[in-house]
Amino acid sequence: MGGTFDPIHHGHLVAASEAASTLGLDEVIFVPTGQPWHKKPVSSAEHRYLMTVIATAANPQFTVSRIDIDRPGTTYTIDTLRDLASQYPDADLVFISGADAIAQILAWKEIDKVWSLAEFIAVSRPGHKLELPEAPEGTISVLEVPALSISSTNIRSRAEEGKPIWYLVPDGVVQYIAKHQLYRGGN
DSSP states (O other), X not given: OEEOOTTOOHHHHHHHHHHHHHHTOSOEEEEEOSEESSOOSOOOHHHHHHHHHHXXXXXXXXXXXXXXXXXXXXEOHHHHHHHHHHHSTTOOOEEEEEHHHHTTGXXXXXXXXXXXXXXXXXXXXXXXXXXXOOOSTTSEEEXXXXXXXXXXXXXXXXXXXXXXXXXXXXXXXHHHHHHTTTTSTTO
């Protein structure tokens, strides 16, 4: 599951759990982006990685990878998938991401090569109209997950304004954000 995770929230966790169950996945590897090409600014990669570790620790089916954080330079999905394919040569990779991100897939670097590396799952909320881009047959599927109206953007805004974020993110992530004063005055 790829994403910025700035911060990770319950919507991400529900989507990952639903994908694992529905698709019969052995494992869901959360891959926080290092330096995303499409979003700036973002919190430090290390903060986002640690929040993701905290949020996923209780689920034995979830792991977190540093591959995008440890690779220098801008993060592109093509590099992520190549690295994962190298680490898991016998695995059938499934790339889980929000429907909004998948809708922009044609703008991704080396998209013509990306299709052969993984199946793409566009996670969507019930009733959300989704326009899928034209892609090779069988490369993108839509998975509806229980509706949670939670966004990282809203969480960052609430934290900046001093509003509570309890129950939007896991308890440990609330505490991590408070301890490191993330999202306060441009952090």
